[in-house]
Amino acid sequence: DVKVTQSSRYLVKRTGEKVFLECVQDMDHENMFWYRQDPGLGLRLIYFSYDVKMKEKGDIPEGYSVSREKKERFSLILESASTNQTSMYLCASSSLLIAGGSTDTQYFGPGTRLTVL
Amino acid sequence: AQSVAQPEDQVNVAEGNPLTVKCTYSVSGNPYLFWYVQYPNRGLQFLLKYITGDNLVKGSYGFEAEFNKSQTSFHLKKPSALVSDSALYFCAVRESLDTDKLIFGTGTRLQVFP
Numbered sequence: 001d002v003k004v005t006q007s008s009r010y011l012v013k014r015t016g017e018k019v020f021l022e023c024v025q026d027m028d029h030e031n032m033f034w035y036r037q038d039p040g041l042g043l044r045l046i047y048f049s050y051d052v053k054m055k056e057k058g059d060i061p062e063g064y065s066v067s068r069e070k071k072e073r074f075s076l077i078l079e080s081a082s083t084n085q086t087s088m089y090l091c092a093s094s095s096l097l098i099a100g101g102s103t104d105t106q107y108f109g110p111g112t113r114l115t116v117l
Numbered sequence: 118a119q120s121v122a123q124p125e126d127q128v129n130v131a132e133g134n135p136l137t138v139k140c141t142y143s144v145s146g147n148p149y150l151f152w153y154v155q156y157p158n159r160g161l162q163f164l165l166k167y168i169t170g171d172n173l174v175k176g177s178y179g180f181e182a183e184f185n186k187s188q189t190s191f192h193l194k195k196p197s198a199l200v201s202d203s204a205l206y207f208c209a210v211r212e213s214l215d216t217d218k219l220i221f222g223t224g225t226r227l228q229v230f231p
Contacts, residue, residue: 004160031217040126042207042223043161050217058218090160094217105151106219108160 023091140208
Protein backbone atom coordinates (compact mmCIF):
# COMPACT_ATOMS: atom_id res chain seq x y z
CA ASP A 1 0.00 0.00 0.00
CA VAL A 2 1.03 3.56 -0.64
CA LYS A 3 2.05 5.32 2.49
CA VAL A 4 2.23 9.06 2.91
CA THR A 5 3.31 10.27 6.31
CA GLN A 6 3.32 13.74 7.80
CA SER A 7 5.65 14.75 10.59
CA SER A 8 3.02 15.96 13.06
CA ARG A 9 -0.70 15.39 13.57
CA TYR A 10 -1.12 18.49 15.70
CA LEU A 11 1.06 21.59 15.91
CA VAL A 12 0.70 24.82 17.86
CA LYS A 13 2.89 27.78 16.93
CA ARG A 14 3.12 31.47 17.73
CA THR A 15 2.59 34.30 15.28
CA GLY A 16 5.83 35.12 13.49
CA GLU A 17 7.44 31.73 14.00
CA LYS A 18 8.93 29.83 11.09
CA VAL A 19 7.08 26.55 10.68
CA PHE A 20 8.16 23.41 8.82
CA LEU A 21 5.69 20.72 7.81
CA GLU A 22 7.27 17.55 6.48
CA CYS A 23 5.78 14.95 4.18
CA VAL A 24 7.31 11.64 3.12
CA GLN A 25 5.99 9.09 0.64
CA ASP A 26 7.31 5.59 0.09
CA MET A 27 6.01 4.79 -3.40
CA ASP A 28 8.60 6.55 -5.54
CA HIS A 29 5.97 8.98 -6.78
CA GLU A 30 7.10 11.87 -8.92
CA ASN A 31 4.30 14.25 -7.92
CA MET A 32 3.76 15.69 -4.48
CA PHE A 33 1.20 18.24 -3.33
CA TRP A 34 0.43 20.45 -0.37
CA TYR A 35 -3.18 21.45 0.32
CA ARG A 36 -4.92 23.29 3.07
CA GLN A 37 -8.41 22.31 4.12
CA ASP A 38 -10.85 24.78 5.64
CA PRO A 39 -14.55 24.26 6.42
CA GLY A 40 -16.74 25.30 3.53
CA LEU A 41 -13.78 25.83 1.23
CA GLY A 42 -12.75 22.27 0.55
CA LEU A 43 -9.16 21.58 -0.39
CA ARG A 44 -7.06 24.32 -1.91
CA LEU A 45 -3.71 23.65 -3.53
CA ILE A 46 -0.79 25.56 -2.06
CA TYR A 47 2.15 24.11 -4.02
CA PHE A 48 2.86 21.22 -6.29
CA SER A 49 6.11 19.48 -7.21
CA TYR A 50 6.57 17.11 -10.15
CA ASP A 51 10.24 16.36 -9.62
CA VAL A 52 13.11 16.95 -7.25
CA LYS A 53 13.87 20.67 -6.93
CA MET A 54 10.89 21.48 -9.15
CA LYS A 55 7.88 23.34 -7.80
CA GLU A 56 4.82 25.05 -9.10
CA LYS A 57 2.51 27.48 -7.34
CA GLY A 58 -1.00 26.39 -6.64
CA ASP A 59 -4.03 28.54 -5.95
CA ILE A 60 -2.94 30.02 -2.62
CA PRO A 61 0.89 30.14 -2.40
CA GLU A 62 1.14 33.47 -0.57
CA GLY A 63 2.87 33.14 2.78
CA TYR A 64 4.21 29.67 1.97
CA SER A 65 7.27 28.16 0.36
CA VAL A 66 8.28 24.57 -0.34
CA SER A 67 11.38 22.45 -0.63
CA ARG A 68 11.96 19.17 -2.42
CA GLU A 69 15.55 18.05 -2.11
CA LYS A 70 14.76 14.34 -2.31
CA LYS A 71 12.13 12.55 -4.31
CA GLU A 72 10.35 11.10 -1.31
CA ARG A 73 10.21 14.26 0.80
CA PHE A 74 8.25 17.48 0.29
CA SER A 75 8.37 20.21 2.90
CA LEU A 76 6.00 23.11 3.38
CA ILE A 77 7.42 26.20 5.06
CA LEU A 78 5.54 29.04 6.67
CA GLU A 79 8.17 31.77 6.75
CA SER A 80 6.35 33.83 9.36
CA ALA A 81 3.24 32.14 10.66
CA SER A 82 0.07 34.17 10.97
CA THR A 83 -3.26 33.39 12.61
CA ASN A 84 -4.98 33.12 9.21
CA GLN A 85 -2.76 30.12 8.48
CA THR A 86 -4.47 28.12 11.18
CA SER A 87 -5.80 25.19 9.20
CA MET A 88 -5.56 21.49 8.37
CA TYR A 89 -2.65 20.81 6.00
CA LEU A 90 -2.75 17.75 3.78
CA CYS A 91 0.08 16.30 1.74
CA ALA A 92 -0.52 13.99 -1.23
CA SER A 93 1.51 12.14 -3.84
CA SER A 94 0.84 10.53 -7.21
CA SER A 95 2.63 9.01 -10.15
CA LEU A 96 3.55 11.23 -13.05
CA LEU A 97 0.86 11.49 -15.71
CA ILE A 98 1.64 9.28 -18.66
CA ALA A 99 1.18 11.13 -21.92
CA GLY A 100 -2.08 10.04 -23.47
CA GLY A 101 -2.88 7.84 -20.51
CA SER A 102 -5.09 8.18 -17.51
CA THR A 103 -4.29 10.34 -14.57
CA ASP A 104 -3.19 8.60 -11.44
CA THR A 105 -4.86 8.73 -8.08
CA GLN A 106 -3.52 11.06 -5.41
CA TYR A 107 -2.74 9.42 -2.09
CA PHE A 108 -3.04 11.51 1.04
CA GLY A 109 -1.29 11.67 4.36
CA PRO A 110 -3.24 11.90 7.65
CA GLY A 111 -2.95 15.69 7.82
CA THR A 112 -1.42 18.19 10.22
CA ARG A 113 -3.75 20.42 12.17
CA LEU A 114 -1.84 23.64 12.68
CA THR A 115 -2.93 26.28 15.15
CA VAL A 116 -1.20 29.66 15.10
CA LEU A 117 -1.74 31.73 18.24
CA ALA B 118 -11.93 27.17 -15.95
CA GLN B 119 -12.50 23.67 -14.69
CA SER B 120 -14.61 23.33 -11.58
CA VAL B 121 -16.73 20.98 -9.53
CA ALA B 122 -19.70 21.80 -7.36
CA GLN B 123 -21.16 19.87 -4.48
CA PRO B 124 -24.52 21.55 -3.95
CA GLU B 125 -25.27 19.98 -0.56
CA ASP B 126 -23.27 20.79 2.55
CA GLN B 127 -24.85 17.88 4.38
CA VAL B 128 -26.85 14.79 3.50
CA ASN B 129 -28.79 12.85 6.12
CA VAL B 130 -29.96 9.30 5.51
CA ALA B 131 -31.25 6.44 7.63
CA GLU B 132 -29.20 3.28 7.87
CA GLY B 133 -30.26 0.76 5.25
CA ASN B 134 -31.63 3.40 2.88
CA PRO B 135 -29.96 4.28 -0.42
CA LEU B 136 -27.74 7.34 -0.40
CA THR B 137 -26.72 9.84 -3.06
CA VAL B 138 -24.07 12.54 -2.76
CA LYS B 139 -24.23 14.97 -5.65
CA CYS B 140 -21.45 16.40 -7.78
CA THR B 141 -21.60 18.46 -10.95
CA TYR B 142 -18.64 19.52 -13.03
CA SER B 143 -17.64 22.09 -15.59
CA VAL B 144 -14.73 21.20 -17.85
CA SER B 145 -13.61 21.64 -21.41
CA GLY B 146 -13.02 18.29 -23.01
CA ASN B 147 -13.42 14.91 -21.38
CA PRO B 148 -13.45 15.02 -17.59
CA TYR B 149 -11.40 12.84 -15.28
CA LEU B 150 -13.48 12.64 -12.10
CA PHE B 151 -12.75 11.35 -8.61
CA TRP B 152 -14.46 10.74 -5.29
CA TYR B 153 -12.60 10.78 -2.00
CA VAL B 154 -13.79 10.19 1.56
CA GLN B 155 -12.44 11.69 4.77
CA TYR B 156 -13.18 10.08 8.11
CA PRO B 157 -12.79 12.20 11.27
CA ASN B 158 -9.22 13.29 11.93
CA ARG B 159 -7.92 11.41 8.92
CA GLY B 160 -6.57 12.25 5.49
CA LEU B 161 -8.54 11.69 2.31
CA GLN B 162 -9.02 8.17 1.00
CA PHE B 163 -9.61 7.38 -2.66
CA LEU B 164 -13.02 5.83 -3.41
CA LEU B 165 -13.29 5.67 -7.19
CA LYS B 166 -12.56 7.46 -10.44
CA TYR B 167 -14.01 7.87 -13.91
CA ILE B 168 -11.61 8.15 -16.80
CA THR B 169 -13.47 6.66 -19.74
CA GLY B 170 -15.69 3.72 -20.58
CA ASP B 171 -18.65 2.48 -18.61
CA ASN B 172 -20.67 5.30 -17.07
CA LEU B 173 -21.21 3.35 -13.86
CA VAL B 174 -18.02 3.13 -11.85
CA LYS B 175 -17.69 0.83 -8.87
CA GLY B 176 -15.38 1.67 -6.02
CA SER B 177 -14.41 0.86 -2.46
CA TYR B 178 -16.77 0.08 0.44
CA GLY B 179 -19.71 -0.68 -1.88
CA PHE B 180 -19.85 2.81 -3.37
CA GLU B 181 -20.47 3.53 -7.02
CA ALA B 182 -20.80 6.65 -9.11
CA GLU B 183 -22.66 7.39 -12.29
CA PHE B 184 -21.14 9.62 -14.92
CA ASN B 185 -23.79 11.56 -16.85
CA LYS B 186 -22.35 13.65 -19.64
CA SER B 187 -25.58 15.37 -20.62
CA GLN B 188 -26.20 16.53 -17.06
CA THR B 189 -22.47 17.06 -16.32
CA SER B 190 -22.88 15.10 -13.12
CA PHE B 191 -20.96 12.43 -11.26
CA HIS B 192 -23.13 11.49 -8.28
CA LEU B 193 -21.89 9.08 -5.65
CA LYS B 194 -24.30 6.33 -4.65
CA LYS B 195 -24.68 3.37 -2.36
CA PRO B 196 -27.70 1.05 -2.29
CA SER B 197 -27.76 0.60 1.49
CA ALA B 198 -26.12 3.10 3.84
CA LEU B 199 -24.20 2.13 6.96
CA VAL B 200 -23.63 4.25 10.05
CA SER B 201 -19.92 3.79 9.39
CA ASP B 202 -20.33 5.60 6.05
CA SER B 203 -20.74 8.84 7.98
CA ALA B 204 -17.89 11.03 6.79
CA LEU B 205 -16.95 13.98 4.59
CA TYR B 206 -17.02 13.28 0.85
CA PHE B 207 -15.14 15.21 -1.81
CA CYS B 208 -15.61 15.22 -5.55
CA ALA B 209 -12.63 16.25 -7.71
CA VAL B 210 -11.81 16.81 -11.38
CA ARG B 211 -8.45 16.92 -13.13
CA GLU B 212 -7.58 20.52 -13.90
CA SER B 213 -6.53 19.97 -17.51
CA LEU B 214 -5.14 17.37 -19.86
CA ASP B 215 -1.53 18.38 -19.31
CA THR B 216 -1.41 18.47 -15.53
CA ASP B 217 -1.83 16.06 -12.65
CA LYS B 218 -3.48 18.68 -10.47
CA LEU B 219 -6.98 18.10 -9.17
CA ILE B 220 -9.67 20.64 -8.35
CA PHE B 221 -11.74 19.65 -5.33
CA GLY B 222 -15.29 20.48 -4.42
CA THR B 223 -16.18 21.98 -1.05
CA GLY B 224 -17.23 18.65 0.40
CA THR B 225 -20.49 17.09 1.56
CA ARG B 226 -20.92 15.73 5.04
CA LEU B 227 -22.86 12.49 5.05
CA GLN B 228 -24.64 11.58 8.27
CA VAL B 229 -26.17 8.11 8.48
CA PHE B 230 -28.57 7.66 11.39
CA PRO B 231 -29.23 4.27 13.00
